[in-house]
Amino acid sequence: xxxxxxxxxxxxRLTATPMAKLALVALMSVxxxxxxxxxxxxxxxxxxxxxxxxxxxxxxxGATLDGQxxxxxxxxxxxxxxxxxxxxxxxxxxxxESGVRNGDFDFILTIGPDFSTALTSTTTDTxxxxxxxxxxxxxxxxxASTIAGQVAAKVRASITQEVxxxxxxxxxxxxxEIRTNVVTAADGANQLATGTAQAASGADQLAQGATSxxxxxxxxxxxxxxxxxxxxxxxGQAAQLNDGAQQIAxxxxxxxxxxxxxxxxxxQAAADVPIVRAQIIQQLQAAHLTEAQINQxxxxxxxxxxxxxxxxxxxxxxxxxxxxxxxxSAQLAAGTSQLAAQAPQLTSGIGQLAQGAANLAAxxxxxxxxxTTLADGVDQVNTGAxxxxxxxxxxxxxxxxxxxxxxxxxxxxxSDPVALDTSAVTAAGSYGAGLAPFFISLAGxxxxxxxxxxxxxxxxxxLTAIKKPLRITAAGWLTPAVLGAVQMTAVxxxxxxxxxxxxxxxxxxxxxxxxTSATYATIILALNILLGSVGQFLGLVLMVLQLVTAGGTxxxxxxPAPLQALHHIFPMSHAVDGIRQLMYGGNLSLAMxxxxxxxxxxxxxxxxxxxxxxxxxxRRTLRDLRPSLIx
Numbered sequence: 109x110x111x112x113x114x115x116x117x118x119x120x121r122l123t124a125t126p127m128a129k130l131a132l133v134a135l136m137s138v139x140x141x142x143x144x145x146x147x148x149x150x151x152x153x154x155x156x157x158x159x160x161x162x163x164x165x166x167x168x169x170g171a172t173l174d175g176q177x178x179x180x181x182x183x184x185x186x187x188x189x190x191x192x193x194x195x196x197x198x199x200x201x202x203x204x205e206s207g208v209r210n211g212d213f214d215f216i217l218t219i220g221p222d223f224s225t226a227l228t229s230t231t232t233d234t235x236x237x238x239x240x241x242x243x244x245x246x247x248x249x250x251x252a253s254t255i256a257g258q259v260a261a262k263v264r265a266s267i268t269q270e271v272x273x274x275x276x277x278x279x280x281x282x283x284x285e286i287r288t289n290v291v292t293a294a295d296g297a298n299q300l301a302t303g304t305a306q307a308a309s310g311a312d313q314l315a316q317g318a319t320s321x322x323x324x325x326x327x328x329x330x331x332x333x334x335x336x337x338x339x340x341x342x343x344g345q346a347a348q349l350n351d352g353a354q355q356i357a358x359x360x361x362x363x364x365x366x367x368x369x370x371x372x373x374x375x376q377a378a379a380d381v382p383i384v385r386a387q388i389i390q391q392l393q394a395a396h397l398t399e400a401q402i403n404q405x406x407x408x409x410x411x412x413x414x415x416x417x418x419x420x421x422x423x424x425x426x427x428x429x430x431x432x433x434x435x436x437s438a439q440l441a442a443g444t445s446q447l448a449a450q451a452p453q454l455t456s457g458i459g460q461l462a463q464g465a466a467n468l469a470a471x472x473x474x475x476x477x478x479x480t481t482l483a484d485g486v487d488q489v490n491t492g493a494x495x496x497x498x499x500x501x502x503x504x505x506x507x508x509x510x511x512x513x514x515x516x517x518x519x520x521x522x523s524d525p526v527a528l529d530t531s532a533v534t535a536a537g538s539y540g541a542g543l544a545p546f547f548i549s550l551a552g553x554x555x556x557x558x559x560x561x562x563x564x565x566x567x568x569x570x571l572t573a574i575k576k577p578l579r580i581t582a583a584g585w586l587t588p589a590v591l592g593a594v595q596m597t598a599v600x601x602x603x604x605x606x607x608x609x610x611x612x613x614x615x616x617x618x619x620x621x622x623x624t625s626a627t628y629a630t631i632i633l634a635l636n637i638l639l640g641s642v643g644q645f646l647g648l649v650l651m652v653l654q655l656v657t658a659g660g661t662x663x664x665x666x667x668p669a670p671l672q673a674l675h676h677i678f679p680m681s682h683a684v685d686g687i688r689q690l691m692y693g694g695n696l697s698l699a700m701x702x703x704x705x706x707x708x709x710x711x712x713x714x715x716x717x718x719x720x721x722x723x724x725x726x727r728r729t730l731r732d733l734r735p736s737l738i739x
Contacts, residue, residue, distance in 0.1 A: 114583030115590070122562060131562055139555030139595045143547045144602040151540035151607060160252065162194045162259070163204035163213040171224035173231070180227050180238070181219040184267060188217075194259055208245050215256035216243035217263065227271050238271075240264060269524045281515060287507040290500055297497035304490035315480045321472045329466045336458045343452045350444035357434070357441035364427075364434035371427035378420035381413035534612075534692035541609040545687035546660020548599055549624060549680050553651050555595040556628040559588045560644060565636035566721055577721035584721070585626075585633050585714060592625030612693030620690055620703065624683040627706045630713035631679070637720035654680035679709045 123129045168181025189196050197213065207213040218241040226238040242260040244253040388409060392402045510518065536542040566584045574580070600618050603609050611617050631650070635643030657667060657675040664675045675681045686702030689695055 111579055111583045111586065114580065115587050118564065118583070118587045121564075128562075135558040135562060136555070136591065136595055136598075138558045139551035140598045140602055142554055143544075143551035143599050144606065146547050147540045147544055147603065147607055150543060152538050154539060157194050157255065158192050160194045160255070161207075161213050162196055162256075163207055163216040164188060164196045164198045165201050165204050165216060165218040166198065167201070167221045168219050168223040169221045169225075171228045173228045178224055178228065180224045180267070180271070183270075184219060184263070187266070188263065193262070194255075204243075208243060208248070211245075211248050214248045214252040215245070217241070217256075217260060218243065227267075230271075238267065240267070287509060290503060290507060294497060294500035297493060297500050301490065301493040301497045304486060304493045308486040308490045314482070319480075321475070324472075326472075329468065333466070336455075339455050339458050343448070343455055347448045350441070350448035352444075354441045354445070357437040360430070360434040360437040364430045367423075367427045367430040371423050374416075374420040374423040378417045381416050385409065385413060534694045536692055537610055540607060541691075543660065544603055544609055545684045545691060546658060548596075548603065548621060548687055549658065549660070549683040550651075550655060551599055552592065552596060552621065552625045552683070553628050553654065553680060556588055556592050556625060556632055557644075557647050557651060559591055559629075560632050560636060560647070563588050563591070565633050565717075566724065575725040577718055577725050580725075581633075581714065581718045581721045584637075585630055585717065588629040588633070589626040592629050593622040596621035596625045609691070611691050613690040613696075616696075616699070617687060617690040620683075620686050620699070623703065623706055623710075624679075624686070627679055627683075627710040627713070630710045630717065634713040634716040634720070637717050637724075650678075654678045657681060658684050660684050679706055682706060 121128075122132050164185060166181040166185045168179055170177055170179035170181075172178070185198060189198065199207070201218065204213060204216045204218070208216050220239055220241065222236075223238050223240075226236040229235045240260065240263060242256055244256050246253050385406070388405070389402060392405060397405070536544075564584070566580055597618065600614075600621060604611055604614065632644070632647045635647050635650075637643070639646065653674060657664070657671045657678055658680045659667070659675055664672060664681070667675060682702040682705045686699045686706070689699035689702070
């Protein structure tokens, strides 16, 4: 019998009855159902997170920022509900607590009453962290707790970015205001430096003027001291002068009185001259003197009358002068009296003036010294003002001049300084597609393992009849290998057509899947030939070991060291890697390495199977004759 005859005979046996056909179809469907249902159920679980019920408890009482009320808790609640990353359900603390315990909620996110107060405390001297409390219950779902941690981390990052942006913008606005103030201060400092320079020049002039004033005041003090010394006897001299003036005034008054009497007498005499002349004429006429005689007598008397009148005129003039002299001497006496009375005050005033001049000289000396000190101080102030102006101008260059838009953009960058720019050498496309290589490989093993529940590893009739171990071994392997290839084709159809996963190298992947199934078939064939039912059971154990070590979910580097060693040995690890490379469009050379590794397993298992078949053609053991525990 040829290999094809042996395969056909086995297939006829597997389809001999309706129940056998049903069993074959059912077992052939196992990998399709396993891979298809699992990948379908986990195709894109993250898109359904919005259906995961999560309690959102906001207890924030708000705070005040820059004089305006603010409530970050309410803002976060509105943002989370609007984003709908999960099924947020705003509720109170008691309802959330009971809900997470009885499974109504998968986890709780609580924003406490001091949340806004803590976030706004960055503007105070006692800053605090805002606290968001995450409450989970692993009895609801451990993965839900894991998702809760990721959600809480995203919420924290979002809050941190928003608050950080506002804080950064406040800081930048403060820096901008500081810059404006520094500009004003720099201008003021420049003006101050200019003013202090002028003040320094004025202070120098003041010092020079004060020195000159001190010298002049000293000269004035010396002169007044000399004047005081020279006028010390003035009151006595003025008193003596007043005494003499009083005596002269009294004498002149007496002379004026006598002169007035004389003046009156001479005036009377002058006034009587015409009367006496007329009386003399009457008397002469009474005496019967002739006109000539009378004229002769009058010629003698008339000159005397003229002399009397002339003398009266001189006396009147002298009397007027004596009166003026008496009046002047009286005025002089009054003036000397006032002089004598005021001379002590004048002397005292000169003394006070001299003392004041001395004090002025001393004060001007101090003023000159102070002015010199002031000039030195103003020079130092001018130097400091110049340094201040220079420092402010230099510092101003270190403070960026930014517009409102630039500050807003900079605050955004400060709050979120790192952008994650992802690039992928290859991409699975979805969560389900990421798991597909692992579950395809695992489904292949499960499919072959199930087939060996009804497929005979070797035909004992053929072993006895033809005794061709190589031919029998090849037929025993090819039967499940062909059926496995059909299984893998069906799984490939489910993956590409039903689930719609993209495959970069479809034909190569389909061939690799068939090779993987064929390799599994040789391994389980060898175990059955060598150990019978025990080998079949070891196939199950081997599947469990490979499920753990294949690295289909977490990276294999996370495994314990002994399991990492098994990862490099077992065929399923290379099957997963090869399907990944071909499905995602990865490195084909690595896929070829996986092909070589699987071929080595296939060849090794075939050799072991052949050796077992050859032994059975030569001799049988009691175990070979005992019926299989499986069927």
